[in-house]
Amino acid sequence: MDAPLYHVSHTCHNCRQTDYFETTRREAAFELVNPSMYDKVPCTACGNTEYHVWGFSMCELERDLFIEWSQNTNLYFLSQDEDLIIAEEKYLDDILFILDNNIGLPNKRIILLSALFVLIYDSLRGDEQNKKLSEKVIAELKKRPHLIAEARNSNGYIYPYISDIVLPLINNS
């Protein structure tokens, strides 16, 4: 059975068959469907209803999903460490869009800010391309002093081991 683009799945404890259940893109992005919902659905190969693995499809995050997430405290990209999940160069424009347009809730703003700090921190080591990325994010923050002030006031939400390294870089570059 081919997996639908967005899905949850379970794998049979008895015969290891994996069955997939289609979800919407939005349900996949915010993990709104719990695979255990399908625990009563028998394995399509052997009819067993005991499963040993549950799975989710990953979903590429796009601006509409960022906007909806930023305005709803009940939505999560993953149940934890959202700042680490979205700390990627491909999401930089979406993160800045939400921050610049003031459309996100305060507790979501701090996650976005933390993601920018993580992005800088993670890019400090490694090759030229990584260094360029950290310089790029630092430059974006320097254009927005209010965001740096907001980050300073995050009351430890941004890990101190990260902000202790990143804040001096922003101030001195």
Ligand SMILES: [Zn+2]
């Ligand atoms: Zn089975």
